[in-house]
Amino acid sequence: MARPVNPHAMTPSRPGRTRTAPPQAPSGWYTQPRMLKYLLFDATGIVYLLVGFVALRVVWALGSGDAAWAELLRQLQNPLYIAFHVLALVSVVFVAVRFFSLFPKSQPAHIGPAKPPPQPLILAGLYAAWIGVTLVVTAVLAGWVL
């Protein structure tokens, strides 16, 4: 079973000597698990956009004075906002895990004279940085330090 793809996919600049059937892909292509994970990865873009604009609202309120800030904090308690931030957290973790697994092999063997560290080290470094930064940000924002 097949589904159509872009009708010009992999088509040469000059037609061949016989009539060809248009390119196709298997019908279950977009629903196999690995492909779904990839599409989900792209879909987190929507969440990132929204998180960015919510954060913008937060900072804007902070710059608008005491009353605006109190009002914003109150709004953040709305169950819809909470649910959104849970989704955002899940998205961020999903993105991090997938991206970290793909990042080490995407470093070229050298850029000028500089060489990247071995791939397992890059992976460990990414996770260490993520945990470290998260701890610091959490501690500062939550008032445990500073």
Place this chain on the structure above:
Amino acid sequence: MKHLLLKLEPVIWLLFGQGILIGTMLLTGWILVVGLGVPLGIVSPDALTFARAHDLASSLLGRLFLLALLVLPLWKGAHHVRSLSIDYGGLGRDTAVATVMYLIAAVGSLLAIIAVVRL
């Protein structure tokens, strides 16, 4: 427009890449505290009183942190929404979608700069 988008791709890719890398790292703590911790009462509300929050945010480090937090995820988001559109057979509408998405990211970035400066 298509040619302009092609010329800008290296820049967009850099912003998008940092949106994933730096943006994700910064967002985790932010969501944990500002999005969930304080609103759910897990973190004491004293952490984000106006006085404390404004002090933290208006420091140099605070402004830089917020600038990165506000700007970078927008570019990751815009680029991936454009990718998603192409994944679903959207080549025909790609120039339009890309222009709209990157404009949204650009406008958001501009607003972010204003928001951080006016703190």
Place this chain on the structure above:
Amino acid sequence: MSEQKKTFVVTRFDPDKDQAPRQQTYEVPVQPDWKVLDALNYIKDEIDGSLSHRWSCRMAVCGSCGMMVDGKPSLTCKDALSDYGDKVEIAPLANFPIVRDLVVELEGFLEKLKSVKPYILRAKERALEEGTHRQSPEQLEEFKQFSYCINCMLCYSACPVVANEPEFIGPAAIALGHRYNMDSRDEGQHERNEIFRGEGTVFSCSYANECSEVCPKHVDPAAAVNQAKFNAVIDWLTGFVTTRGGK
């Protein structure tokens, strides 16, 4: 020897007779050690001589026998039939125009390969008296993996960007261009990086990683493409800083 039968649902297309591709079913007695290709050859030899399919080396080095088996791109000479169930679907490689039955149009792929200038480019050819280029094992390691591509095109069938963006250069071709960019003997990086930022732009790759998942030779084209993005950006940035002499 026990005789097992499997059912094969094979895509057929004769441009002189068929409006569109159709499917035809064959019952094949299979041996336990067969690859998918053996079943296809049995169909052609014993059941239906009109079936057209490409194959050559029978040992996963020529890249001719790529097809969709049960919806996944695979080399039919490499995949064991015992890995599949009693009903096996065989279709031509996804994302390629279909010439006939299981044979796809290759020319588009060859054009993309040519477009990345897959040969050593030097400003000035080395004189014979100077002898051969010297290259250390470390320098070889930097691109060796990407030279193992057998041009089987499975990665093009797996790639969602190839399916949606006809201009995209594609995994194997970018990996090949990157192979030359990373070759210490080559001096054509700037030229190739301009091609990589052009119409078929490497930045169209959305890092689905499907190409590397299906590659039978472990070339890891996804790594090549994303390394190429990095190099293309560095090349673009340094273009602002340095001036190039009339290349």
